[in-house]
Amino acid sequence: MVDMDSRGIQEHGFVRLPGLAAEETLAGLRRAVGRLEELARGRTVSDDDFIFEAAGVGGWTAWQQGEKPLPGVLRSANRIHVHVPGFEAAQRALRLAGGPVAAAVGAPGTLINSFLWAKPPVVGSAKPWHQDMAFAPPGFDTREHGIVTVWIALERAGAHNGCLEFLPGSHRLGLLPHAGDRERVPGQPPLRDAVEPHVADEHLPRAHAPVAVPLEAGSAVMFDGMVLHRSAPNTTAAAPRTAVSFVYRVPRPAWSREPAAAPR
Template sequence: MEELVRELDEHGFIPLDGLVPEPVLEVMRRGCDDLIGRTRRMRHSTQGWQLEAEGEGGGWAARAAGRAGIPGKVRVVGRAHEHSPELAEVPELLGLNEHVVEPLHGLRGDFYNSYLWAKPSEVGSEKPWHQDALFLAEEFYETYEDVFTIWIAVDDAREDNGCLRFLPGSHRGQVLQDPHGIDRDDLFASPREPSLDIDRLWPDLTPVTLPRHAGSAVLFGAFTAHTSSANTTEDQRRAVSYVYSLPRRGTAGGGR
């Protein structure tokens, strides 16, 4: 575990191979299938349920502009645990807080959110370079220092169907001031999805691609820049992430 802690501190992310046993993975598949199935009658996105869409900017831009989405081709479902009993039970089945978050952070986290990242076949759109910190409310940092996102591959995530890419070391330093060029208050109303110019911001850092087999995962913090390419294959690339808010270390209860 100490080696993983050092790697996380250095790179801002760590792979977690074989995190999910097959019986739990089957639970996750059922939950994902149910959520995706509910979108087959949807025509327009909401903030919590975002469909992929034709045209420039894909599903993100379509939501902002009110354009119709593609039924059954969902890009993301937020607060997935509130919509799926199967996905809601996974953190307890895996012991994510006690077996992953606490050993790596030093304190147990507070559950923050969960997401289905569905990146559907043929139309799953690119996710530009970004830091998740942009999406956290400013008052978040009054209580917490960061988040751990545990991103679990439900299907094999490959380079050609949109596995994650990371920029090791991009988590170091101060929070970037409006690096994406979008006002936080207008974030979800903007047709332009947040995108970081990593060559300008981190000219000395080199991106790495991280394919994941189904049942494997990657853990990363809110300040680690990451992206995923479009899925133009015939294979779906489903993933579910569980996000934990990290209390400030050194408070009552310790810290590592």
């Protein structure tokens, strides 16, 4: 288990925040996830905001290839604080922007997005190596700003059910080439043999071995938008791995090299 002080994100690109969400806040986040699941229950097709899991190929790939997902089995959700106000209330109660984020980069962050990361038992698909800054939205000024994410486990996340893994120090290397397909926009035809964007093995730095970051429910990991990370599939029979993340725009950290446009 990795246990670092507040300098960890500067040196390694990530830092654990043990016991970040007390039981009351954790219960509120779980209620908000329940409301999100209610909103998704009647949907049968993945879209930009709700991606459903699919056995065998994974939710993202099934969505891009136009394959039918598993109804109601969420893999991820986007803009969750817009869909369910309880998420916005929780991140404010936790004082994430002016607390741990500000302590890491020297200035408060501005919330720009939030996600549900549901990795259900048996079918929970892997997420390949990637850097979040490779997916910065149009108009995001990467010369002036970076991003910091706070990823909160709502139940125990470990190697058994797909906790996050990081490559320490990779946030100092600049933006690496990402292979794979861009997400299709509404109206575009399905992609045959879709490949989720990722950093290929030949471009991965070899200086450090991957570090898994298991978390108890209510604990979190905060990480820089340039650090390489991934998660393995959840092949357990009955141990879901559910988390939410809040993404903050921050002044570009001094430790981060200015990224060029993401190559594909």
